[in-house]
Amino acid sequence: PLEQRETIIKFAGGSSIRAPYRQRLILSTNLNVRTTIDDAFARRLLYQVLVDRPTDDNFKQIIRNVARGQGVTDDALLEEMARKLLYWYKRDGRVIRAADPRNLFRMLDATLDEGQKLSDVLTMDLMERVYRQYPLSLEKDATGYSVTEATEEEFRSSFQEEAAKHGVPAERADELAGQALAYFRAQGRFLRPVDAGNLFAMADGARPAEEPLAQFLTSESLDALLAEYPNFTPADADRMRGACGLGRE
Known part of the structure; x- marks a missing residue:
């Protein structure tokens, strides 16, 4: 039905009709496709999109965007937060994920008392305390990545x-x-x-x-x-x- 874009519906009385079948199949995996599917199957997946880790610049921009979404408007604090978080990730050898800034700000939100606004209490000390509580995922413990050696x-x-x-x-x-x-x-x-x-x-x-x-x-x-x-x-x-x-x- 996916290739023909139509299907046959059979009824209890024995009659049948052809009906449009215009579905889109979307597959998602965090497994390495090079080792989990063969070439014949891969050829039938006409569009393949890799959603990769963010670059360093992407990661800093995500931090700024998430912070602004939480009402943080101090540009100096936004810039320092983006620089420091990336520094901590590199220093600790953590895997950089696009979802991490959102998760960190959810943890920050959980520290607020009723009626408090994050923009009124957010400091780098508070961010660092939350960062240290965030689940650790080390880059060198990840598997399935293409690792090349530089000269x-x-x-x-x-x-x-x-x-x-x-x-x-x-x-x-x-x-x-x-x-x-x-x-x-x-x-x-x-x-x-x-x-x-x-x-x-x-x-x-x-x-x-x-x-x-x-x-x-x-x-x-x-x-x-x-x-x-x-x-x-x-x-x-x-x-x-x-x-x-x-x-x-």
């Missing part, structure tokens, strides 16, 4: 691109990239394409609001960020290549 040249290039976005001089950026690579080598870490972006996201969240990132990011502050950055080993990469889940490389 040192790719890391340097990515680091330079991120540095240029924030006005960090190219010469200093190259020195800092070398410092990060030396740290990764000493720790036996698995080098990923996202590592440079994660470090800059952490730097952006760790800096004081009034201090530009280009001024904040020094050899000393990078050392502190690297010490906080979650360890990711080749064994973690192998474990993530499991049987369920989807994701960007």
Whole structure:
């Protein structure tokens, strides 16, 4: 009926009629389609849409949108909240999900007394307390994701691109990239394409609001960020290549 777009309805007396059957079948899964369905079945799914994790910029915008929906209009607080939450996620190695800001604000709402408005009591201290109570889902415990290893040249290039976005001089950026690579080598870490972006996201969240990132990011502050950055080993990469889940490389 789905292909012919019509079906046959049979009655108790033995007669039958043809009737339109214009249904749309929508399938949804959090399993890895590459391992759960074969090619013949996949060919019959003409439209396949991957709803992936949000990017860092998407995640910060979702935070701002959800906060505004709760009546928070202080632009400085909105920006600090977006920076700090992303920093905490990167520092703790959490999986970033689009639903997390909504869930965090629901937890914030549950802390209010009757008659209170969130916009009147929301502070970063309150947000951090709620964040620490939010269920932990670590990125390296996820499975089924495509995990690729970056070369040192790719890391340097990515680091330079991120540095240029924030006005960090190219010469200093190259020195800092070398410092990060030396740290990764000493720790036996698995080098990923996202590592440079994660470090800059952490730097952006760790800096004081009034201090530009280009001024904040020094050899000393990078050392502190690297010490906080979650360890990711080749064994973690192998474990993530499991049987369920989807994701960007």
